[in-house]
Amino acid sequence: GNSVTQMEGPVTLSEEAFLTINCTYTATGYPSLFWYVQYPGEGLQLLLKATKADDKGSNKGFEATYRKETTSFHLEKGSVQVSDSAVYFCALSGYALNFGKGTSLLVTP
């Protein structure tokens, strides 16, 4: 069945550091891929998405490219801010979404 594996956290970075959160998937067919973000005390918000191979999703300085050959959808940001501290979830589409376990990011000043 479909599944998502993402790197375990927590990840701690200094402000303005480069961020990568790894996500790989197993799926039949051609799923859509998503990154969701959960800020403290809130529900999940869609951060970015990609529907087919080589698509790049981007939002708020975050980017992820749908790589079919490596079955990956890694999240990157060139310069993180304290306000990016949150939990990040990779997900792929089925009838419902299949989520990874989440990666907690803490950005320090």
Add this chain to the structure above:
Amino acid sequence: DVKVTQSSRYLVKRTGEKVFLECVQDMDHENMFWYRQDPGLGLRLIYFSYDVKMKEKGDIPEGYSVSREKKERFSLILESASTNQTSMYLCASSLLTGGLPEQYFGPGTRLTVT
């Protein structure tokens, strides 16, 4: 703006009580979902519904039931609450078909069963 609301942000119940968690969406979405979120386990699907009065079991339906009498409302029911149901519960909705099955989430209900 898209909106999914949940009836309570925090709830404390006793073991054996019947618990109702309510979710309402204002986007006329066909699909609605209930997940629970636990540290180290991510989000796990409990039940989903693709139409009024229709429901499908997710990955962990045991101990739960659901009700969808109106399109905009999806209720999660804990028939007899137990301490292992202490968790964060998240409701979501999405369009049925066509394009990206993006889900919109509510703020969550943190349930504690004592």
